[in-house]
Amino acid sequence: MSLDADAILDATGLNCPEPVMMLHNKVRDLAAGTLLKVIATDPSTRRDIPKFCLFLGHELVQQEEEAGTYLYWIRKKME
Template sequence: MPDFPDSSLDATLDASGLNCPEPVMMLHNKVRDLPAGGLLKVIATDPSTRRDIPKFCNFLGHELLDQAEEAGSYLYWIRKKAD
């Protein structure tokens, strides 16, 4: 598991139970509310997020710090780009 304590997070997005394209749509809205350089943890259950979230980060310039799979959930740690 990545070493990002929950206390260092600016926000958490739980998209469990949602299917494409909802997790990425929610991610887009959540990232918009974060401060520049903010750290977001995303929890998802849709396997397509393994493809979609890295593409989202790459396309918009956010940094995908780490991703993991745990007990049927996909976890992502994303650093919002500095403005």
Template sequence: MSSSDSLTADAVLDATGLNCPEPVMLLHNKVRDLAAGGLLKVIATDPSTRRDIPKFCMFLGHELIEQQEQAGTYLYWIRKKADA
């Protein structure tokens, strides 16, 4: 059992079939609507998200809790930073 099994997302962003830069653009909008400290699950099929999503989180101060790959699908759990 992986740690992601116990993660309950407050919102899910399904970016399946979308290619760079669309998944990160959608992620940016989705995170903005999320409450501070909220957990977002991202589902993507674009391999470039493995680079782009961690960079996005680091740049904006969000926490990438978990990252998985399952048969060409990339899963991310992102905790929105608490408002300063």
């Protein structure tokens, strides 16, 4: 199942900590309730992105893995 995202962050080819740093900057610029799709290739994002969401209060709506690409749908918390 794929969700329609309001914004996309492509972090393919980047390694830890760059995907989460980019995610932090991107989320800061989004409106509350926005659905962001993150595309990454670094396996450490499987650990880092859920922790990021939990720590900052964003909702990890869905995550998938497709042939070495990791997909995340994150809803920015309501402020």
